[in-house]
Amino acid sequence: MNYISTRNSSDSFKFEDVFIKGLADDGGLFIPKSIHKYSQNDLLKLKNLEYKELAKKIIFPFIGDFMSEQDLSEIIDKSYSVFRKQNVVELVKIGDRSVLELFHGPTLAFKDIAMQLLGNFYEYYLNNKKNKINIVVATSGDTGAAAIDAIKGKENINIFVLHPNNRISPVQRKLMTTGKEKNVFNIAVEGSFDDCQNIVKAMFTDQAFANEIKMSGVNSINWARIIAQSVYYFYSYFLVEDNSEPINFAVPTGNFGDVYAGYLAKKIGLPINKFIVATNQNDILHRAITNGAYNVENVLETISPSMDIQIASNFERLIFDLNNHSDKKTIDVMKGIKEKGKYEIQKENLDKINVDFLSSRMDEIEVLNTIKNVYEKFNKVLDPHSAIGYGAFDKVDLKGNNIVLATAHPCKFPGAIEKAINIKAELPDELLFILDEKENYDIIDNDFNKIKQYIKERI
Ligand SMILES: *Cc1c(COP(=O)(O)O)cnc(C)c1O
Numbered sequence: 001m002n003y004i005s006t007r008n009s010s011d012s013f014k015f016e017d018v019f020i021k022g023l024a025d026d027g028g029l030f031i032p033k034s035i036h037k038y039s040q041n042d043l044l045k046l047k048n049l050e051y052k053e054l055a056k057k058i059i060f061p062f063i064g065d066f067m068s069e070q071d072l073s074e075i076i077d078k079s080y081s082v083f084r085k086q087n088v089v090e091l092v093k094i095g096d097r098s099v100l101e102l103f104h105g106p107t108l109a110f111k112d113i114a115m116q117l118l119g120n121f122y123e124y125y126l127n128n129k130k131n132k133i134n135i136v137v138a139t140s141g142d143t144g145a146a147a148i149d150a151i152k153g154k155e156n157i158n159i160f161v162l163h164p165n166n167r168i169s170p171v172q173r174k175l176m177t178t179g180k181e182k183n184v185f186n187i188a189v190e191g192s193f194d195d196c197q198n199i200v201k202a203m204f205t206d207q208a209f210a211n212e213i214k215m216s217g218v219n220s221i222n223w224a225r226i227i228a229q230s231v232y233y234f235y236s237y238f239l240v241e242d243n244s245e246p247i248n249f250a251v252p253t254g255n256f257g258d259v260y261a262g263y264l265a266k267k268i269g270l271p272i273n274k275f276i277v278a279t280n281q282n283d284i285l286h287r288a289i290t291n292g293a294y295n296v297e298n299v300l301e302t303i304s305p306s307m308d309i310q311i312a313s314n315f316e317r318l319i320f321d322l323n324n325h326s327d328k329k330t331i332d333v334m335k336g337i338k339e340k341g342k343y344e345i346q347k348e349n350l351d352k353i354n355v356d357f358l359s360s361r362m363d364e365i366e367v368l369n370t371i372k373n374v375y376e377k378f379n380k381v382l383d384p385h386s387a388i389g390y391g392a393f394d395k396v397d398l399k400g401n402n403i404v405l406a407t408a409h410p411c412k413f414p415g416a417i418e419k420a421i422n423i424k425a426e427l428p429d430e431l432l433f434i435l436d437e438k439e440n441y442d443i444i445d446n447d448f449n450k451i452k453q454y455i456k457e458r459i
Contacts, residue, residue, distance in 0.1 A: 001062055002033040003223070006320040007334070009327045015066040019121060019224045020133070022217030023204045028330070029316050030223045036061060038269030047238045051087040052076050055231045059117075062227045067124060075124060079116040082106055084428070088113060089232050091239050094378050097393055097402040099386070100236045107175050108409035108431070109306070110258065111146035114228035118218055119150025126156045134213045134459055135159040136203055138196035140254060140306045141168035142408060144186070145175035147218050152181040160185045160455055162196040165443055168305050171412050171427070171434075178437035185458055191446035192299045194311050199448055209452060213459055220257030221313045229261035234270055236403050246273035246400035250360075250392035252385040252407050253277045253285060254307035256314035263318070263356060273400060277359040278392035280304045280367065280384075285312055289359035292345035296337065303364060303416040304384040306408065311337075322349045360392040367391075371420035381417060381425060383410040 002012040007028030018030040038046070046054055055076050060069055067075070080088050084104040092099050105112025126133065135157065137147050144161035151159045161176060165188035177186045189196050197219070204210055204217060218225070237247055249272060251259040259275050266272045279286045280302045288294035296310045316334060322345075323329035337343050345353070362370070370387040374380055382390055386406035393402050410417050410425040417425040427435070444450055 107145035109142035114225035115146035186441035296341035
């Protein structure tokens with residue numbers, strides 16, 4: 001499969017470039033040049049597969065020039081052996097909807113599902129190339145932990161993680177900062193997640209620096225993450241499928257990565273009806289999808305910190321689609337967003353968006369109330385992010401089989417859980433030790449050059 005950038009549709013790239021670079025040199029995002037659609041018959045063949053087997057089938061066409069089917073098969077088995085569930089994810093019924101638990105990996109959030117695979121992709125790449133790599137990643141709390149767990153202790157690779165100081169939960173932070181491996185560096189930036197993300201983006205576009213340190217990125221813009229995440233849409237779809245009913249997904253959304261993975265599944269032939277883009281008070285995507293106003297505002301701190309984002313990086317992939325794959329138009333739109341913080345989506349494009357996407361928004365009280373109601377009625381504890389997905393189906397009326405993505409384990413956000421239902425959300429036993437472990441991280445100003453310097457001194 002060949003790839004292009006959303007800001008340059010003439011040059012073509014191999015999966016290896018796409019994966020290792022993360023972001024294209026022109027600042028655009030990689031997408032396949034063309035994709036093959038599954039037929040009804042193809043889907044039937046995928047329907048009864050175990051999660052790992054399904055993952056092998058879905059991922060291989062995207063990466064066929066990077067490794068053999070046999071190598072991929074081994075890597076998938078290895079990556080998913082660290083999950084607490086045989087089939088990686090678990091689908092449970094809570095009330096009238098299905099909840100897809102994606103948090104049974106080592107760091108208790110859905111990001112493990114893509115990241116464990118990426119960690120082993122790097123290992124494979126480095127074994128073949130005898131290169132060294134430095135990963136730099138911004139996190140709103142969960143990506144960093146998942147990336148560190150996937151990369152820690154691996155040879156010829158360092159990982160630098162930027163998180164917004166004091167704006168992630170202590171459990172989220174401890175999952176990142178308590179490791180002892182020498183190839184892991186945690187930076188607490190005095191700023192928001194968007195500041196962290198902007199610094200990482202600026203490093204990628206600073207080509208001298210990016211080349212000097214052999215920089216690679218695992219943020220949610222990395223195409224490899226998107227394809228790994230599209231697998232669980234297939235898996236859960238097949239579990240609830242009953243031919244008469246449309247199937248909808250509610251997806252707690254920040255960077256538009258996870259829901260874009262669902263959209264990719266739809267584009268390659270899985271007949272999903274609608275996605276609800278479920279946001280917290282940082283509702284830029286809700287405003288964009290309901291009335292076309294993609295206007296960047298200040299980031300608010302919420303009890304669902306992994307969604308405290310105003311600049312939804314993956315949205316550029318959708319913008320590219322809406323503008324009929326015109327790199328010129330995409331560049332214009334992205335320039336406008338960067339310079340004016342605004343993108344007015346025209347009626348015609350908004351209608352196109354609404355074919356696939358609806359949206360919802362929850363304020364803090366609503367999130368707490370959803371956690372409380374679900375607990376009282378069904379004796380299930382949802383984390384604040386998953387609660388936003390769950391409640392989305394009360395705000396947007398969609399008939400059919402409704403699936404909520406549960407993106408994190410409630411124990412990652414004990415403060416919010418205690419506030420909502422006055423119980424302590426306990427960590428799984430095997431992770432209890434992190435609570436007393438010494439933490440390692442450095443606090444640095446929100447300053448591009450200082451952070452560059454920090455990295456240079458450590459590689
Ligand atoms: C990252 C994250 C999200 C948002 O996912 P995006 O791909 O950024 O939209 C939602 N919930 C949790 C728990 C997360 O860690």
